[in-house]
Amino acid sequence: MTNGWVDIKNTDMMLIMGGNPAENHPCGFKWVIEAKRNRDAKIVVVDPRFTRTASVADQFLQIRAGSDIAFLGGLINYALANNRFNHEYLVNYTNAAFIVKEGFKLPEDGLYSGYDATARTYDKSTWNYEEVGAGAHASDTHSHAVQSSPVPPPTLPPNVAYDLSLQHPRCVFQLLKQQYSRYTPEMVERITGIPRERAIKAWETFTSIRQNGDMKKAGTIIYAVGWTQHSSGTQTIRTAAMIQLLLGNVGRAGGGVNALRGHSNIQGATDMAGIFDILPGYLKMPVPADTDLKTYLTRTTPKASKPKEWDSFNYWSNTPAFTVSLLKALYGDAATKENDFAFNWLPKIDRKYSWAEIWDDMYNGKVKAMMAFGMNGVMIGPNAKKNIEALKKADFLVVCEIYPDETSEFWRAPGTTPEEMAKINTTVYRLPGAGFAEKDGTFVNSARWLQWKWAAVPPPGDCRLDQEILARIFLKIRGKYQQEGGKLPDPILKASWNYTNPNNPSLAEVAKELNGKALADVTDPKTNTTIKADQQLPGFAFLRDDGSTMSGNWLYCGSWTEAGAMIQRRDPADPSGLGIHANWAWSWPMNRRVMYNRASCDLNGKPWDPDRKQIWWSEAKQKWAGNDVPDFKPDSDPKSHMGPFIMNPEGVGRLFVPIGAVADGPFPEHYEPTESLIANPLHPSQSNNPIAKRFKSDMDKYGTPDQGYNIICTTYRLTEHYHYWTKNNPMNVQLVPEPFVEIPAELADQMGLRGGEKVKVTSARADYIAKAMVTKRIKPMMVDGKKTYQIGIPIHWGYRGIAEDAGKTAKTPANYLSPAAIDPNAYTPEFKGFLVKLERV
Amino acid sequence: MSDRKTLQVQRISGHPGPVAGAGMQREEQVCKLIDTTTCIGCKACEVACVEWNDMPFQPTMFDNTYQTMPDTHWNYWNLIKFNEVTNEDGTFQWLMRKHQCMHCADPGCLAACPADGAIVQYRNGIVDFQEENCIGCQFCVSGCPFNVPKFSPTTKKVYKCTLCSDRVGQGLEPACIKACPTGCLHFGTKSDMLMLAEKRVKQLQTVSGFKEAGTYDPQTIGGTSVVYVLHDASNPEKYGGLPKNPRIPLSFTIWKNWFKPIGLIASMMAFAGVILHYVTEGPRRPQPQPPVKEVDGGEGKKEN
């Protein structure tokens, strides 16, 4: 979230789409209700089903799963046409005025400029800003290219051409207008199935907070995996970000783009590099071309790119300090200036190692073993049957869990005969883990708060804490390397492991390590404060690139300082009433509760809304002051025109994303889901996302309407259950005892189907049997002139659990049905909006 | 609020003569406010109720709804009723109403009950069953206009929501109130809750366009200690059978007003084995004692 849970209470308007927070985040949903009750805030819900969230909304629109960009593109078109944006914010805080390079082409035919059909990739060199004075030789700006790579990737020009009047035909604003002028209400209706008058009414309502550009009010966009789990998921979220920039909602109390994370610590997992292409703190993973630290840092450290008269903080220019401090945390004394701080011990990624690719590699015999901690691998991935087949080919599998789960018992998946079982040679090791109430440590919530929790009870019996299990495995492996050597022993032998109890490191020690400390005395020249060697660092401003500091994650620097564990604070005081609660836990970065909060003020540093003062420029002190911590250079006078979006080299928010930072285009474009009932009404010849990945194994099949797959299916979770755990808990099973399929009443009538009767759902990959829940909450819709039905399946059941063990279910995971088609940016599979057929059993 | 102040007995079922201590206190009536317009049907209150009252699990079956079971049960006192409603103007609503004992000012259950001390009404408005005095005749079941009391074939006694009289007696809010994440449940004095309800009703009418929004506090039974805010107070039936004008069945009214003294003598003779228990000594903890293991055998839902 750019903002936070509590901050939702400050809003005047909510668009809740791609998420069902009343269902999946009931506790956080109290802030939605607070805003409704105390500010008369309005809620617009857009979802394929009438959900629990929809039940308390002011407007509900039923949308076809996977057509979100069309609806949001229509919203942009509406806002532009009806003066529902703020000119000052737009011109100064976004790249609306930047001029785009000649040769850039919008996707009227479904493709941006630079598409290579054979490689299914884009050459992104035209996806860039124009350099002042640069004519035909704009590409000469590639001076900082990686030497060893044959075609240097494009870089941003330091001196960007711009037009504050927004009239230049190639300025971002004009291109934006042109791009979304195609998203007319008629087109949106054809694509999304939302009747145009309903769509217009929703757009009118949401943008009403910016009537004639008035900045007093703020609106928020709230989403979850209903947006990410598509083959164009990242672009959907981009569209939301663009809307919020256009409306001047980013940085403001009650505004922002707010991702609701689906697990208690998913944000922490992401921060700590739970994705293959990043290191902790969102540093980029090295690639083979990064032969030394300098090459890596040159590639990954952005240079400011802005109009000459403006200023840009370009905070990622500190990448060297963050990286070296991470290397010092990883390798301690063994990381020296002489050996490039052991940079070459870091793994380098030669290709994609995302979730679906790992399973594909295992299926193809390339990955031989898997350790599954804190996840039920068979259940959570798409095309789950393939994952089961993949595990049959592995040498061994280690599962750390608190219940017997489908992954550790993949060999008894439904339909496996005793003969087949006898042929499976995978060795399965089950490790008894500890449950969440048995562990201490932190959760990082959606609001980026690091909150410490204390163990309620000790783990029972032989169960062990995760860190003990991992530490023991690591030390055993290290022992082996010590005795027998190995190919590249240094990263293992020399990893820093200075815990009081090496076999069971205390998480408090780990948390302090993540914060980081000084290794020699370091002084901040501005404030003249010195942090003595061995002292905890007060914040990332003290991180150095010379090896004199260490920090396991620069974003967490400031969380456990000499003053103590900020993450353990529990002071609920909120003097400003804005829900900042500055002394409750600690949020990254540097305890800022609303990111980019410089944008909550006008150009002169005055809050847009005097009733919701977050920060402001104090002329007397020549400093930014505020109720929240300014997310900005503290002494940057507004006159210097430094952009509020300090993490972008431009200093401003990106309506247009240059040089392929988003792989499928500088502006989002609607593409049909991988499996779709219709050809894309915008460009039938390029219906799907041209660079979304599909797999080629014999088990990766994708269905078409011609094959009879004529119903759209989407998957989701229920309030009453938590993923695949609670099917083992009688209380939750009591609340919702069995799996079901939600089916529109009209479709059920046609099929002669009654609630409670069993239905079989079949996709190109597998089938799934459960009882029908016949409901009026899903209505038939007209999509591109065709009557279209959607059904929905909650994902919670598998082949181990109370109902399963009692023989009450068909024991098949819902993800047997979903396709492995993945988004080209975040690599998220398309769990929502695939095709099935439906029969009575 | 101390135990003594809040759990003052006001009426006693099947009891001759005045209630000792009645009228001694002027403590205000407590009230639970349920704003159905901000309830998200998360069932946190259902779980809190089961856990606080330490109830054995009730096996359930899929029944084509998100509702946990068709109706409350002797060991399931608090149930969100889910209703898919298509209104006359074509608008669609998914209504969720927290259903439990309404703690009527004029409780039909109490009026109907012949057993001395099986049902008491405290001065704070809580209507409480004292299972040790329950004779299992189930008159209360027919006396209740909301179909609330439920009979356990195992213990041969009747159970229902106590408004957490044990918690309230200690100055705490009921368990469901504490668990509710959205704050659609409130607890306080009746006048405060009515004020809050009115405020919300006004907001629903003026801001959200629910012209028929209103408070449900039916005067036909003298009002209730559980009050709803409804989007459409003109038609409470659509919230899962909330009666518009709930009434105590006539037979029980007559019984209560005219024949009770006679009937009582009769019943006292008939149930000579029933130990008469004076509640005048003060309040007691009204916790039911459900059997340790599930022996009911009744399925909460039937399969279609």
Ligand code: SF4
């Ligand atoms: S709702 Fe029924 S059980 Fe509850 S007090 Fe009223 S009559 Fe008695």
Ligand code: SF4
């Ligand atoms: S806890 Fe509150 S919001 Fe949840 S179902 Fe109960 S009354 Fe409704």
